[in-house]
Amino acid sequence: MKLVRFGEPGAEKPGMIDHNGDLRDLSEQVDDISGAILSDASLDVLRTMDQMKLPLVEGNPRLGPCVGDVGKFMCIGLNFSDHAAETGAAIPEHPILFMKATSAINGPNDDVIMPRGSTQTDWEVELGVVIGTACKYVSEEDALDYVAGYCICNDVSERHFQTKLTGQWTKGKSCDTFGPTGPWLVTRDEVGDPQNLSMWLDVNGQRMQTGNTSTMIFTVAQCISHLSQMFTLHPGDVISTGTPPGVGMGMKPDPVYLKAGDVMELGIDKLGQQRQEVRADG
Incomplete structure (x- = not known):
């Protein structure tokens, strides 16, 4: 999977790049792409989703840092x-x-x-x-x-x-x-x-x-x-x-x-x- 964060600085939303290279919104599934959802079990849940049913993000939004709330x-x-x-x-x-x-x-x-x-x-x-x-x-x-x-x-x-x-x-x-x-x-x-x-x-x-x-x-x-x-x-x-x-x-x-x-x-x-x-x- 390719996980992303998109939107204005400090207000990024979680997203995923689908099989066609398009950006999909994960806001209804997770709060952020951060440590809380990066375990193997949590990532496996995201893998089982039908990517093509996730909301398509239109346009060309800014991409933020790909990990939020970095501790170190x-x-x-x-x-x-x-x-x-x-x-x-x-x-x-x-x-x-x-x-x-x-x-x-x-x-x-x-x-x-x-x-x-x-x-x-x-x-x-x-x-x-x-x-x-x-x-x-x-x-x-x-x-x-x-x-x-x-x-x-x-x-x-x-x-x-x-x-x-x-x-x-x-x-x-x-x-x-x-x-x-x-x-x-x-x-x-x-x-x-x-x-x-x-x-x-x-x-x-x-x-x-x-x-x-x-x-x-x-x-x-x-x-x-x-x-x-x-x-x-x-x-x-x-x-x-x-x-x-x-x-x-x-x-x-x-x-x-x-x-x-x-x-x-x-x-x-x-x-x-x-x-x-x-x-x-x-």
């Missing part, structure tokens, strides 16, 4: 071997975790707004993992059983804020609009192996990132298992699992960063595409 937005840093190489970083011994503020979460096609003083806003296409069932102390072998589905995340980053303002990476990762998520949540049964998904990102029509989740240092299962040893993962939590090479910071001979008016387009196999225009804030 976790990100794994330097998790692609070829991306670590382009940044000159050592291969980590364990998954590098940083948190992205949930207030950064944005619709997949909403504008990305560079904060005041930004000079190094960068792009990062990433595979997002959405937890469906609460888990703690899970093994790698069982970890994927706790996944509701997958989505695209653009881990937009302000590199000066991230690396030059004393503190942790969170400063450069959590600016408003820096977490486009969606366009839809694709349930795990439709995705299959999360370690064999091609991914790409263009800026102004020029291909910047090309990669595949097969080059992850730590697999999705390893990331889930590792994090669950330290704290509970709750339904609706999102893990953004790292980016392939081609980020602006890694460009040679000089880094290349976003500017107002730029357009990012990005996609992952089976998960759709995003498009964001870049604007300056005030």
